[in-house]
Amino acid sequence: MRKLIIPVVVIFIALLLMSMFVVKEGERGIVVRFGRILKDNNTEVARIYEPGLHFKVPVFDRVHDLDARIQTMDDQADRFLTAEKKDVIIDTYVKWRIKDYGKYYLATGGGNTSTAESLLKRKVVDSLRAEIGAKEIKQIVSGEDSTSAPAAPSDIAQTKAAKAALAVIEDVVPVKKVEGQRDQIMADVLEETRESAKDLGIEVVDFRIKKINLPDEISESIYRRMRAERESVARSYRSQGRQRAEELRARSELEVATVLADAKRKAQVVRGDADAKAAEIYAKAYNQDPEFYSFWRSLKAYENSFSSKNDILVVDPNNEFFKYMNHSELPAK
Structure with missing residues (x-):
């Protein structure tokens, strides 16, 4: 026992x-x-x-x-086609958790997480593809209007290529101004995915677009177009600068010519007044003593004529010019 x-x-x-x-x-x-x-x-x-x-x-x-915890599905980026038939590469992530454990177990083949994320990703991609296909690049890249509240840190991070594409579209192709709908796209995809994921027993907590980029094969062409556009703008600025410089130069030259002309005119007026005053003085002096005045003028003429030792003057000695040199006595007063 x-x-x-x-x-x-x-x-x-x-x-x-x-x-x-x-x-x-x-x-x-x-x-x-x-x-x-x-x-x-x-x-x-x-x-x-x-x-x-x-x-x-x-x-x-x-x-x-x-x-039972909230899980993150962060897979590789996918390519989508916009309303303008342009390719964009969008990287997203989804926050999800199990809500109906029995339904989740049956829908995922025994609670396999990889199977669950594969099925969930298909629903997210289908919903996002429909949203992106109805929007333009500018609407996808831009968020809400600048007057609204600032975006959360988890919102999209616009890359250089996406900004370059947006700049090219705005500068090269005239487009009408539209409000950014990135936040609305995320809200719509979240709502649609949350509804469609119920048959998997999954609750979608959050959906976010992390990054929007252009395919590598067209990024370089976008940069080239952007560079050409910037160079065109630079040439336009240089041309405007040269035109402005010419205008300023012409205006300055006109002002200089005006000032010089006015100065010359005033100088001629002053010189004319001085000449008139000198002539008046000469006339008075001549009237007081014509003979002495003639003698003094002859001396000034001699001084000006023989100021340099190299000067040569060929004149008849009996010329009236030398009358005071031939007769050294002073004129009688």
């Missing part, structure tokens, strides 16, 4: 251990019996086991732990 007690105790302990299971914090457990999920009494909702110690039927029940 004693020999039978020990095996019975061992079997009992083994069965007890096999019937116990622990659900970790941040997870939820469901029990599958004969391939079917155990449900709560009188309901069609799967029985969910909260974190802690629980019991099951040994051998027949299998426990599946499912992550």
